Amino acid sequence: MVYGYIRVSSDKQTVENQRFEIIKFCQKEKLTINGWIEETISGTKNYDKRKLGRLLKKVTKGDLIIYSELSRLGRNLFMIMEILNICMTKECRVWTIKDNYRLGDDIQSKVLAFAFGLSAEIERNLISQRTKEALARKKAEGIRLGRPLGKAKKVKLTGKEETIKKLLKEKVSKSEIARKLKVDRGTLSKFIKNYIEK
Structure with missing residues (x-):
């Protein structure tokens, strides 16, 4: 499978330039794109929170991903290296057009992949x-670590207080209320204790 990957950082940018570059390149190389992955998301966002992450899970040996340039993968070197390492491990090829980068199954790619992984x-x-x-420094300074004590301002059942009070008044069991509100009975009991029975 051959995939074309396009990423822009904002809605103001257009995907068309990257698409044009990839199509032109594929025509020259006599390749057919089997699937396009387009996303409008910052390159600083981790790849597994992007469509790219789903693509990396899907690719198999021999697949080819074509990008306009390496910077489309991410905004920092280590993220790019990690992505390329995943591709190498899965024996998936990566080609870029502007940088003329080729990650394949040759010895140079394998050495690069090892360096990336390391x-x-x-x-x-x-x-x-x-x-x-x-964390050790904060602990030594006497700063309490972990979730702050006290009640959270907003929890899963916030905004449902009146519904819960009404159902309790109607003698509906806590198990039934929990089912209706699609929460665990323990979550409901804790909410009632902390936010309703004040």
């Missing part, structure tokens, strides 16, 4: 280490 792993470890250090 760099991404080092970055994840560094982030994890920095997070642990920051």
Whole structure:
């Protein structure tokens, strides 16, 4: 399968330029696009929260994804490297038009993929280490970690107080009320205790 991937950051940008580039390139290379993936989303948004993430789950060995340029994958180097590493692991090819980048099954691609994977792993470890250090420092400073104590301003059943009061007045069981409101009975009981029986 050959996929054309197009991403723009805002509605003001047009996908047509990227589509034109990909179509022109495919005509030259005698390729047919089997599926288009278009999205209007920031490149800083993690790939698994984008249509790109769904495409990466779907691709199989020998598939080809064509982009206008590498920056369409993401806005930071490590994200791009992680995406390319996934493609390499799945033996899916990645071609870009402007950068003339080819990720395939040759030795150069394999060396690049190894470097990408290693760099991404080092970055994840560094982030994890920095997070642990920051949490340890806050704890040492006496800052309480975790969810703040007290009641949350908004919970799942917020706005349903009157309905619950009415049903309780009508002697409807908590199990039945929970079913009607599509929540767990424990969630309902906790809500009644914290927000209704004040």
